[in-house]
Amino acid sequence: MARVQLTDVTKQYDDVTAVDNMNLDLKDGEFICLVGPSGCGKSTTLETIAGLTKPTSGEILIGDKEVTNLPPKDRGIAMVFQNIALFPHMDVYDNISFGLRLRDFPQDEMDERVDEAARVVRMKGMLDRMPSEMSGGQRQRVAIARAIVRDPDVFLMDEPLANLDAKLRVNMRTELQRLHKQLDTTIIYVTHNQAEAMTMSDRIAVLDKGQLQQIAPPLTCYNEPANRFVAGFIGSPSMNFADATVGDGTLDANGYSISFDTSAIDGVGNGDAVEFGIRPEDIYLESNSAEAKDPSRTFSVTTDVLEPMGDEIFVYLKPILDTSSEQADFEERQGLLMSIDPSSDIAEEEDVEIVLDRSHLHLFDDATGDAISHGIVAGAGVEADGESAQAD
Amino acid sequence: MARVQLTDVTKQYDDVTAVDNMNLDLKDGEFICLVGPSGCGKSTTLETIAGLTKPTSGEILIGDKEVTNLPPKDRGIAMVFQNIALFPHMDVYDNISFGLRLRDFPQDEMDERVDEAARVVRMKGMLDRMPSEMSGGQRQRVAIARAIVRDPDVFLMDEPLANLDAKLRVNMRTELQRLHKQLDTTIIYVTHNQAEAMTMSDRIAVLDKGQLQQIAPPLTCYNEPANRFVAGFIGSPSMNFADATVGDGTLDANGYSISFDTSAIDGVGNGDAVEFGIRPEDIYLESNSAEAKDPSRTFSVTTDVLEPMGDEIFVYLKPILDTSSEQADFEERQGLLMSIDPSSDIAEEEDVEIVLDRSHLHLFDDATGDAISHGIVAGAGVEADGESAQAD
Amino acid sequence: SGGGDSGDGGSGDEIGGTVTVFSGSAFVDIGMEEALHDAGVPDSIDIEMVVPPQDSGSKQQQLRTAINAEEADPDLVLTDNGWTIPFIVRDDLVNLEEEMDDEFIARVREEGVQSMIDTGTHPETGDLYSVPVFPDYPVITYRKDLLRDAGYGDSDFESWRTDPPTWAEFTQIVAEAQSGSDVQYGHLWQGNNYVGLACCTFNEFLTSMGGAFFGGEDNLFGPVGDRPVTLDTEESIDGIEAAVDIIHGEGLSPMDIEGVSPQEVAGWIEPDTKSTFEAGSAVTQRNWTYSIGGAVSSFEGTDMELGVMPLPQGPNGSAHAQGGWIMSMNPHTDNMASAKEVIKAWWEDPVLQLQFDEASYMPPKPELFSYVQESEAVGPYFEALQYSAQNLMPRPTTSVWPNQRSIVANEVNAALRKEKSPEEAASAMQEQIAAIEEQSG
Amino acid sequence: MSIDARNHDDAETFDGSGEETGDEENKSRIARWADDWIKNPEKAYAVMLVFLGGVLLTTSLFPLYWLFNVSMAPPGQTDIPLVPATFDLSVFIQVFQQVPFARFMFNSLFYAFTVTVFVLLVGSLAGYAFGRLEFRGKTPLLFSLLVLSFFPPATLFIPLFRAFNQQVPMLGLFTLPVEIYGTPAAVVTPLSAFTMPLAIFILTTFYGQIPDGLEDAARVEGTTRLGALFRVIMPLSAPGVATAGILTFITVYTEFFFSFLMTGNSAAEWAPVVDGVIAFQTQYTVRYDLQAAASLIAIVPVAILVVVAQDKIISGLTQGALKE
Amino acid sequence: MAVEQGRTETASSPDGVLAGLATRTENLSEQAYAYMLLVPAFTVLLLFAFWPLASAIRMSFFADVITGGQLGEFTGLTNYVQLLTNTNALAPAAFVDPSFQTPILEQALFMTILFAVLSVTGETLLGFLYAMLMKAEYRGRRLVRLLIILPWAIPIVIQGMIFFLLFRPGYGLLTEPLQQLGLFSSLPLNTTFDSFVIVTVADIWKTSAFMALLILAGLESVNQDLYEVADVMGASRWQRFRYITFPLVFPVLMVAMLFRTMGALRVYGIIESTTVGCSTVPSMTCLVTQFMFGSASLYGSAAAVSVLIAIVVGLFIMVYLGFIRRSNQSLGLA
Numbered sequence A, B: 001m002a003r004v005q006l007t008d009v010t011k012q013y014d015d016v017t018a019v020d021n022m023n024l025d026l027k028d029g030e031f032i033c034l035v036g037p038s039g040c041g042k043s044t045t046l047e048t049i050a051g052l053t054k055p056t057s058g059e060i061l062i063g064d065k066e067v068t069n070l071p072p073k074d075r076g077i078a079m080v081f082q083n084i085a086l087f088p089h090m091d092v093y094d095n096i097s098f099g100l101r102l103r104d105f106p107q108d109e110m111d112e113r114v115d116e117a118a119r120v121v122r123m124k125g126m127l128d129r130m131p132s133e134m135s136g137g138q139r140q141r142v143a144i145a146r147a148i149v150r151d152p153d154v155f156l157m158d159e160p161l162a163n164l165d166a167k168l169r170v171n172m173r174t175e176l177q178r179l180h181k182q183l184d185t186t187i188i189y190v191t192h193n194q195a196e197a198m199t200m201s202d203r204i205a206v207l208d209k210g211q212l213q214q215i216a217p218p219l220t221c222y223n224e225p226a227n228r229f230v231a232g233f234i235g236s237p238s239m240n241f242a243d244a245t246v247g248d249g250t251l252d253a254n255g256y257s258i259s260f261d262t263s264a265i266d267g268v269g270n271g272d273a274v275e276f277g278i279r280p281e282d283i284y285l286e287s288n289s290a291e292a293k294d295p296s297r298t299f300s301v302t303t304d305v306l307e308p309m310g311d312e313i314f315v316y317l318k319p320i321l322d323t324s325s326e327q328a329d330f331e332e333r334q335g336l337l338m339s340i341d342p343s344s345d346i347a348e349e350e351d352v353e354i355v356l357d358r359s360h361l362h363l364f365d366d367a368t369g370d371a372i373s374h375g376i377v378a379g380a381g382v383e384a385d386g387e388s389a390q391a392d
Numbered sequence C: 001s002g003g004g005d006s007g008d009g010g011s012g013d014e015i016g017g018t019v020t021v022f023s024g025s026a027f028v029d030i031g032m033e034e035a036l037h038d039a040g041v042p043d044s045i046d047i048e049m050v051v052p053p054q055d056s057g058s059k060q061q062q063l064r065t066a067i068n069a070e071e072a073d074p075d076l077v078l079t080d081n082g083w084t085i086p087f088i089v090r091d092d093l094v095n096l097e098e099e100m101d102d103e104f105i106a107r108v109r110e111e112g113v114q115s116m117i118d119t120g121t122h123p124e125t126g127d128l129y130s131v132p133v134f135p136d137y138p139v140i141t142y143r144k145d146l147l148r149d150a151g152y153g154d155s156d157f158e159s160w161r162t163d164p165p166t167w168a169e170f171t172q173i174v175a176e177a178q179s180g181s182d183v184q185y186g187h188l189w190q191g192n193n194y195v196g197l198a199c200c201t202f203n204e205f206l207t208s209m210g211g212a213f214f215g216g217e218d219n220l221f222g223p224v225g226d227r228p229v230t231l232d233t234e235e236s237i238d239g240i241e242a243a244v245d246i247i248h249g250e251g252l253s254p255m256d257i258e259g260v261s262p263q264e265v266a267g268w269i270e271p272d273t274k275s276t277f278e279a280g281s282a283v284t285q286r287n288w289t290y291s292i293g294g295a296v297s298s299f300e301g302t303d304m305e306l307g308v309m310p311l312p313q314g315p316n317g318s319a320h321a322q323g324g325w326i327m328s329m330n331p332h333t334d335n336m337a338s339a340k341e342v343i344k345a346w347w348e349d350p351v352l353q354l355q356f357d358e359a360s361y362m363p364p365k366p367e368l369f370s371y372v373q374e375s376e377a378v379g380p381y382f383e384a385l386q387y388s389a390q391n392l393m394p395r396p397t398t399s400v401w402p403n404q405r406s407i408v409a410n411e412v413n414a415a416l417r418k419e420k421s422p423e424e425a426a427s428a429m430q431e432q433i434a435a436i437e438e439q440s441g
Numbered sequence D: 001m002s003i004d005a006r007n008h009d010d011a012e013t014f015d016g017s018g019e020e021t022g023d024e025e026n027k028s029r030i031a032r033w034a035d036d037w038i039k040n041p042e043k044a045y046a047v048m049l050v051f052l053g054g055v056l057l058t059t060s061l062f063p064l065y066w067l068f069n070v071s072m073a074p075p076g077q078t079d080i081p082l083v084p085a086t087f088d089l090s091v092f093i094q095v096f097q098q099v100p101f102a103r104f105m106f107n108s109l110f111y112a113f114t115v116t117v118f119v120l121l122v123g124s125l126a127g128y129a130f131g132r133l134e135f136r137g138k139t140p141l142l143f144s145l146l147v148l149s150f151f152p153p154a155t156l157f158i159p160l161f162r163a164f165n166q167q168v169p170m171l172g173l174f175t176l177p178v179e180i181y182g183t184p185a186a187v188v189t190p191l192s193a194f195t196m197p198l199a200i201f202i203l204t205t206f207y208g209q210i211p212d213g214l215e216d217a218a219r220v221e222g223t224t225r226l227g228a229l230f231r232v233i234m235p236l237s238a239p240g241v242a243t244a245g246i247l248t249f250i251t252v253y254t255e256f257f258f259s260f261l262m263t264g265n266s267a268a269e270w271a272p273v274v275d276g277v278i279a280f281q282t283q284y285t286v287r288y289d290l291q292a293a294a295s296l297i298a299i300v301p302v303a304i305l306v307v308v309a310q311d312k313i314i315s316g317l318t319q320g321a322l323k324e
Numbered sequence E: 001m002a003v004e005q006g007r008t009e010t011a012s013s014p015d016g017v018l019a020g021l022a023t024r025t026e027n028l029s030e031q032a033y034a035y036m037l038l039v040p041a042f043t044v045l046l047l048f049a050f051w052p053l054a055s056a057i058r059m060s061f062f063a064d065v066i067t068g069g070q071l072g073e074f075t076g077l078t079n080y081v082q083l084l085t086n087t088n089a090l091a092p093a094a095f096v097d098p099s100f101q102t103p104i105l106e107q108a109l110f111m112t113i114l115f116a117v118l119s120v121t122g123e124t125l126l127g128f129l130y131a132m133l134m135k136a137e138y139r140g141r142r143l144v145r146l147l148i149i150l151p152w153a154i155p156i157v158i159q160g161m162i163f164f165l166l167f168r169p170g171y172g173l174l175t176e177p178l179q180q181l182g183l184f185s186s187l188p189l190n191t192t193f194d195s196f197v198i199v200t201v202a203d204i205w206k207t208s209a210f211m212a213l214l215i216l217a218g219l220e221s222v223n224q225d226l227y228e229v230a231d232v233m234g235a236s237r238w239q240r241f242r243y244i245t246f247p248l249v250f251p252v253l254m255v256a257m258l259f260r261t262m263g264a265l266r267v268y269g270i271i272e273s274t275t276v277g278c279s280t281v282p283s284m285t286c287l288v289t290q291f292m293f294g295s296a297s298l299y300g301s302a303a304a305v306s307v308l309i310a311i312v313v314g315l316f317i318m319v320y321l322g323f324i325r326r327s328n329q330s331l332g333l334a
């Protein structure tokens, strides 16, 4: 129940800038997911909000009150710590009820709340276990219960579900969402799980190297990433990228080109170096090209590795496009990755025809990485190396 | 490089049987994923293999040598701990090289190996950090490096990637697979991430309440789960379940029925109570029914919540089928869940027609939960409440 | 284990090796070793003076330890004449009467200060176990200058040396001298709850007032359990009262004693009064011989003038507690023959003179008193010393004395602090000491 | 009730910051501090702690200052003023001239060092067993350590003394092959035994607190259980180990009873430093100045030890190790 | 290279030997392994503590010999009976006076218990404060730590001298002020009550450092992460202490208090060295020392008092253990 504002918050460790000039303005009752690569400053951001770490500069407001120098206990927050940190000398009940005991809750209300929290995390019947007698997931659930048993203004959750199995995760997700609705609490939630970020949050804040890259609703981040980094980071498996040049009505990459109406988009001109990206699910086998909104011409490729995932199959295609430099690290995955329906009959080392969905093709500025456009339209240019295959 | 065998291994804590009569036989060089709900005994299993916990009964062989009473150091294992367990008084270099120093490796070889391990986990340049100066993910990566820097016969990894972001996870996955190929080491890998389990492992071992439920290649577990538990556990989102009765050539659930040739399957007869399950991706909108191998008749349903995930949309449908008792817990998700293509136009509270893919419909014994069949074929029975809609 | 037991070690009869003497820091680096060699110790014998680290009590404890351990070192020990007899009684020292030639023993008996010799003699057999090293006498040091101001003169000083004033007169004199000056304290003595109160300072009051611990001087060395305890007699109570009066001036005792001692004396021991007196803060002080030397040097170059007299008299005359140390041999010595040589040499005049010159320790031979008389520092006060030497009273040394002395010190100190009346203190002492006598008899 | 308190807090905070923007300059320094502390209770707390500590320290240090004062007083003077009348450091040299004080110190340092190393080593093994292993008889054995400390050490003196002098057989079974009375062993062995219970208890407590996870990690990496003890558990228990070490060291260093009675009385005969200090005390005189100076000198090694060890005591090491 | 490795292994001396031993014993069961680890410590204890202790207990059943140094005939419990009925005339003070005519502070048992309670309480409180002071961050704290510990490093003899000189009659710096305030008599070192206070203060002064060190070590071992959690949960300073610090330091605190109590109940040195003397403030151990080292060595009685002391201390320890058990903290003892 509180707005949270970070203004120019920077946190500098000796040689590392963990958080770099961060500006965030979270609405009262909003559910925000913080995502970003390992070490990008998510936990540090939470810590500065919690008051566990004093920012090197900048200020923090919670519910319109400046709290930059307030001790944690006066900030009205509850937190699930990434490192769990249960009190080793207390059993589950005592761990969960800790915050309530601090506030002298009457015993029966305490019991009631602990019971409810334990139910939420499916830990009923284990209230008298000691932390050392529990599994990793159980500990993490106790840590969650310890936070939700209270009614804070802001919840900070640092990968609260990291050690839970998929099914429990889904349950917990639902429970947390229900809690969020019920209490109308502002929640800042760090997660590495895309599904969580996509389904739970009102907005996703993407961080990299301590800097905020984009803060927007999940689908916006997915469909209209602000820059190359967000595009690559959101979505799993990751978007495919390739260097390209804007030609005369075409987008040329490594000799291949896709018809492209440059004029429809501001800021690109003939000869510009750009990077383009396309998500695995926006690449179709020719047989399914009907599903693509704006299919490009077909390309002939050879499949490499297949990764059947159950509900889909990841198909690694041998390179047809230049891989972007950023990808070079991942030595074996230089090819294009596409995701297809598990019922498709496809084998490794098979020649297939594919089409790209032009409407989901993203263009980024080669130098800054900023997004230029999300989706292009076919233009006048001739798609080299094959006939035009526009449908619809 | 060693076979690992567990024979009748049981680990009993005061009131909990953490591992219950476990029998595993892992081939030399195999990559096994251990999966199961939180608290099912995965970590305990690893601990008994590592020698950190003496099983209450049963014996353990590594590479044909009985090791049940051997101390950890003589078992030729390396382990990534779920709780990470870095040595807080050593910097990253010392943590990683700890095992090498114990074995008096020459300095230059040690440097080389540490360097390589640090590269694998992307921690180069942070070798002189102390554990308290790192982010959660960084610590976890150091823990991985500490294990892979050595050449053990068996790797035990307990959720080694839990705190890493999706992208890094994918990279690490690749690195681990490469390592596996290169060293030909037996790897036992605990994960809650289905994608990991599906893509990395030769076989998946599914545990529940300390008992082994199924050990089989990933797709077998996905497509032919040995029992109701495995079916529900593997796959995310989870399979939909409903109670049903075998009718005369039909499968009847809550008044609806699907045509079903009982005779094609052993062990079911008219009037038997069964549970049937179907995965979200095996439910199709009628417009896409062509994709289903063996579509059932259409059902009219109303959509409830939509969860757009980017590459797919989860659609919760208002109940048409009885929900199984097990599901009752998840108060709001009693409806059927289907997964559809993100390009579909569909709204909440919309009436839609769906079909089920009969060839992916699973039947389980209502009492034991054991699988009866994976996929049924249409039979003589009349599909009640609507005309037959078989295609193909 | 007796003296003979381990005295017969292989090297025990040969001359040579090192003789260790458990002496004291005052004997170190003053040339004692040389003097002893000059006095006849063969050069083949090394002599080593060992510093016992502590005061009398701990030294006693350490000696006990060493002897219990059957340690061969030290070969010779200086023991306090106040606690040697229990060692003798237990055969924890060598019977010199048996081991050494009769001529030397006879010489010691003849030449030595009698009271010192008594404290080194077995109370039952009369054998000599220890040879006196130096006697110590209590005396009164006083400020002649202050007394002069109060109207006393050299003739008074002169006569006191051989005929000390009574307690009544003495306190009168001190009171007069103090009132006419700005000196802080009158008469100082050692009244703390400690060993010295029982054996010495209180004993002096007790005896001079006619009281006694065990009926009289004859019973001081025993026999335990077979002697009367006479602490509740009128005279003994007088002794306590005198000590209380000299602090509080309440006129309890039959003598007219004024309160000239500060309350603090009930918490003071020798170093306290010594330094206070030397600082010029008191009119008179009771202390041991060595304090004369300290006062002489402190008063040098000041207006203060030192006088010395024996302890004042009571109805029973003037009583001086016997102090001093005697030398004994460790029964476990492995170097007895050489040790005997050292003992013999230590009885020679030059050694004893050196000891006096360097450490102000009186010679244990009356015939050497003339040497003392001639000395510059102590000479002028010799007469007083001689008087106290003649009026010595031995200490009540028995094996139960350590237990009895703490009772005495405790009760008398309580009386001095007015926590108990003299009668109460006396009856408490009587009761407890009698119980000890009875239990140990 | 708590609501009232909070309102009050808020009001103060608000007032403070409101004024601050107003007339900054007019405000006295104290008022600014006060504001600062209200806003940062941590600071106020620190200031209070320092103030309280200052008071405490002065009272507790006064005796030490006084010791120095005593050492400055002229020989024989027992009337010690509050401020030294003279300032003459030569007593500190005299201490060494009058007795072989360096040797006394060496003796005690030797005892202290030997006992400390031995006790930490042997005590660590026991502490590990008691703190981290389960076995039958644990409670009685642990309790037996305490029983030992029920008795005044003097009680044990006589039997040990006789045994060390080969007068009675050890345990009633065997006579010691050599007489160890008067040798350092006669001090080191009993003092090791007497300081052991405390050390074991301290180490047991600290070793027991190290999370199993870290030992597990070390063992998987290839250490033995003992290896894990020395490489991981001990370093992580540094505060406890250092404390046990300091306490043992100081106890032995200043011990008097056994080291006095079990050795000869000269420095060359392994007498302890306390012997050296009280060597300035004779039947009738005490050189308080030299004693004080000697004690101050005697404290120096301990001070050095403490300075070296304090970084070990102050080392919050367990952070960031575990996720649990 | 294998050879080289082998050599380095053995060459890394103490570690190497130890490692060899450790490897061989690694396969023992936990039980056997634990016993093996206890062998060195208990061997030393057996030889130099338990055995002499047993001999001493045996001694307590034999009569005293006044001339000292030996044991008399077997007398059973006589020594104990005498001590407990205050009928041993040779006892330097009453161990306990059943008639209660002796003032409480002059009965060794009660005096000592009072001393222990007061000093341990004082030391614990002060020790906690000191520990906080040593832990807090500020400039110069290294020095402060040193200064806090130093009193503990002062030999007891010197500690005695310091306090003696402070309370010396006439000259002691504190004698007169305290007398004028009416708190002390003019002879504090001779007055039982005053001396008792002095001895208690002297002990607290010196021994608080012991407490402080142990408590500090305990504080330092608390995982700092837990404080972060508590902070976020809204714990006040007091609550942090109450719920986190105290319970986590509790085991160490118990060890410290346990040993301090045992030490205080055996107090002797400080009494002797302040020259207060055993006759003014007779502690239980005073009796032992005086029986044993007074020139009459009354071994039987000395041993009997020791056993009585042990019983008193033992009873106190039971109280502690009860406390530990109730507070649900495991020291391995409860």
Ligand SMILES: Nc1ncnc2c1ncn2[C@@H]1O[C@H](COP(=O)(O)OP(=O)(O)OP(=O)(O)O)[C@@H](O)[C@H]1O
Pocket: A132, A133, A134, A135, A136, A137, A138, A163, B013, B014, B016, B017, B018, B036, B037, B038, B039, B040, B041, B042, B043, B044, B045, B082
């Ligand atoms: N020391 C212990 N005492 C009692 N029970 C224990 C102890 N350790 C583990 N358990 C119980 O044993 C069961 C198995 O624990 P284990 O750690 O193996 O689970 P897990 O499969 O690793 O779970 P997670 O995925 O949550 O890590 C759990 O129910 C746990 O509560």
Ligand SMILES: Nc1ncnc2c1ncn2[C@@H]1O[C@H](COP(=O)(O)OP(=O)(O)OP(=O)(O)O)[C@@H](O)[C@H]1O
Pocket: A013, A014, A016, A017, A018, A036, A037, A038, A039, A040, A041, A042, A043, A044, A045, A082, B132, B133, B134, B135, B136, B137, B138, B163
């Ligand atoms: N105490 C510290 N000293 C120095 N650097 C630190 C410290 N704490 C964190 N860092 C660094 O700050 C950066 C941000 O850390 P933070 O814990 O916020 O990352 P994160 O986003 O939470 O990562 P993860 O997903 O791995 O938990 C990291 O690079 C980390 O190494």
Ligand SMILES: [Mg+2]
Pocket: A042, A043, A044, A082, A158, B135, B136, B137
């Ligand atoms: Mg983090």
Ligand SMILES: [Mg+2]
Pocket: A135, A136, A137, B042, B043, B044, B082, B158
């Ligand atoms: Mg686990």
